[in-house]
Amino acid sequence: xxxxxxxxxxxxxxxxxxxxxAKHLREEVEIVALAAKSQVDLLHAQALEFSPKVIxxxxxxxxxxxxxxxxxxxxxxxxxxxxxxxxxxxxxxVLVAITGTAALLPTVAAICAGKEVGIAxxxxxxxxxxWMRALLNKHQTTLLPIDSEHSALHQCLRSGKREEVRxxxxxxSGGPFRNKKKEELQRVTHQEAxxxxxxxxxxxxxxxxxxxxxxxxxxxxxxxLFDIPAQKIQAVVHPExxxxxxxxxxxxxxxxxxxxxxxxxxxxxxxxWPRRCPGLTPSLDWVQRSSLxxxxxxxxxxxxxxxARSALAEGRSYPCFLNAANEVLVERFLQQExxxxxxxEKLEGLLEKHxxxxxxxLEEILAVDGLAREAARxx
Numbered sequence: 001x002x003x004x005x006x007x008x009x010x011x012x013x014x015x016x017x018x019x020x021x022a023k024h025l026r027e028e029v030e031i032v033a034l035a036a037k038s039q040v041d042l043l044h045a046q047a048l049e050f051s052p053k054v055i056x057x058x059x060x061x062x063x064x065x066x067x068x069x070x071x072x073x074x075x076x077x078x079x080x081x082x083x084x085x086x087x088x089x090x091x092x093x094v095l096v097a098i099t100g101t102a103a104l105l106p107t108v109a110a111i112c113a114g115k116e117v118g119i120a121x122x123x124x125x126x127x128x129x130x131w132m133r134a135l136l137n138k139h140q141t142t143l144l145p146i147d148s149e150h151s152a153l154h155q156c157l158r159s160g161k162r163e164e165v166r167x168x169x170x171x172x173s174g175g176p177f178r179n180k181k182k183e184e185l186q187r188v189t190h191q192e193a194x195x196x197x198x199x200x201x202x203x204x205x206x207x208x209x210x211x212x213x214x215x216x217x218x219x220x221x222x223x224x225l226f227d228i229p230a231q232k233i234q235a236v237v238h239p240e241x242x243x244x245x246x247x248x249x250x251x252x253x254x255x256x257x258x259x260x261x262x263x264x265x266x267x268x269x270x271x272x273w274p275r276r277c278p279g280l281t282p283s284l285d286w287v288q289r290s291s292l293x294x295x296x297x298x299x300x301x302x303x304x305x306x307x308a309r310s311a312l313a314e315g316r317s318y319p320c321f322l323n324a325a326n327e328v329l330v331e332r333f334l335q336q337e338x339x340x341x342x343x344x345e346k347l348e349g350l351l352e353k354h355x356x357x358x359x360x361x362l363e364e365i366l367a368v369d370g371l372a373r374e375a376a377r378x379x
Contacts (some may be wrong), residue, residue: 003271006085006115008106009097012202014120014146017043017263017332018095019046021271024280029271033085033319035098035106038062044069049333054088056081058102082106087113093271096120100128100327101369108132108362114139118270120146122221123327127320127365129224143225144270147164149218150225151266152244152257157226159247159255167248168228170218171238172297173198175210178237182301188340189348190333198241206269207330208304212297216308220319230312235305237295242284260284302368303344307351316356316366324372325350332376346379 005022009015015036022029031050036043047055056076057063063077076084086094086109094110095118096103103121108128112135113301119125125132125143128197136143145151157165176195177185193210194203201209208214213236223230244266259265264280297307302334304326311318327341331355338346350372359365368375 002028002030004030004032004092005099005271006035006088006091006094006110007031008082008086008094008103009037009044009099009120010034011036011039011194012097012099014097014201014263014267018097018267019050019281021264021267022050025271025277028277032090033088035082035085039191040066047073053090054085055318056085058082059089079105083109083253084114086110091115093118094125095123095267095270097146099123099204101324104128104365104369108135111135112140113145114141116142116144118144118267120267122147122150122217123323125224126217126220126323127369128362129315129319131358131359131361131365133227144273145221145225146263146270147221148261148263148266149259149271150222152185153222153247155269156245156247156255160249162227164249164251165228165232165247166250166252168222168226168233168247169246170215170222170233170235171241171243171245171294172212172215172235173209173241173282174237174239174297175212177210177301178239180301184331185301186339186341190336190340193333193340197239203334204330205326207333207343208326211304212302212328213304213308213326213330214345215297216305216311217323220308220312233312235297237297238293240289240292242289242292246337258284260272271295271303277296303348307344307348310350314357317364318351318354318356319352320359320365320368321372322347322351324369325376328373328376336356346376350375350379 034052035056040062054074060077063075067075086106097120101123103124107124133275196206215378219233240259243256247252262281268279311322333340
């Protein structure tokens with residue numbers, strides 16, 4: 001029996017790659033639901049190719065237009081539409097590839113419906129943290145990582161028990177500015193920041209990679225995803241992006257996951273887990289990839305990583321606040337309202353003023369998220 005999949009964020013880079021993987025795994029996977037923001041033409045083409053049973057578009061006018069083009073498929077709209085797709089009765093697996101905190105509500109809807117969830121948007125787990133883990137336990141379902149780094153950790157952790165882990169080590173490419181001096185970073189443009197050397201991603205994630213916030217968010221996600229203490233989670237700069245992450249066990253053994261930088265591999269791993277199938281990712285060319293380099297991240301030039309580590313150590317509502325405020329500040333940078341270095345400067349000031357509390361409900365998570373966004377828009 002094929003796994004029935006709902007894909008949220010089918011218009012993005014990860015969503016498109018997921019559809020390529022689904023096409024490759026046509027005997028294993030069936031796309032029964034699609035969701036995106038507003039791209040009518042693209043969703044129309046995807047609907048014709050994959051014949052989903054339901055579609056959702058965040059933009060209500062776009063949903064109405066798409067419904068005219070595919071009258072035989074229900075097209076839902078808004079957050080209610082995304083939640084309905086996430087909890088659709090005929091879905092077994094929900095792949096969440098929506099950028100930012102917008103992924104939180106449909107992820108919660110999927111978990112509450114008892115679906116197996118593959119999550120490419122780290123922000124949902126960063127915002128929800130302990131509450132999300134409790135929700136997963138309550139509904140007895142599984143959350144599988146789609147991020148290449150967390151997929152690597154998931155694979156490496158199969159080599160031992162949780163109590164045998166000494167360190168989780170997440171690798172970071174270092175982004176487009178890893179060799180720039182601090183004074184040079186004051187003058188970088190958003191076009192330069194969007195030019196990632198190894199990966200093709202959406203603008204928000206690409207800017208987070210440039211500031212190293214992406215790695216900070218991944219450290220927070222790893223803590224909640226694998227229940228490993230914060231002090232046992234580290235990051236290392238690895239420009240080639242071949243080693244996707246490592247796990248060190250108490251006996252000193254290091255288990256690493258290596259592959260060409262291709263999101264098809266972690267997507268397929270989540271879709272077929274716990275089995276493995278022939279995939280789209282090419283074999284690693286050891287002649288071309290004969291030199292791999294590693295170095296510690298520079299938190300003076302890239303303070304966002306330090307701020308994320310601090311938020312994880314403080315716990316409570318700090319990670320949620322950090323995530324939401326960063327999202328707004330990144331958008332302001334992309335709109336050329338603030339400079340690249342101002343993202344971290346303004347974020348640090350906001351965190352210093354935040355009065356944290358323990359989050360025990362979805363309403364409290366959304367409240368902190370809203371407070372952070374409001375503050376980040378005006379600072």
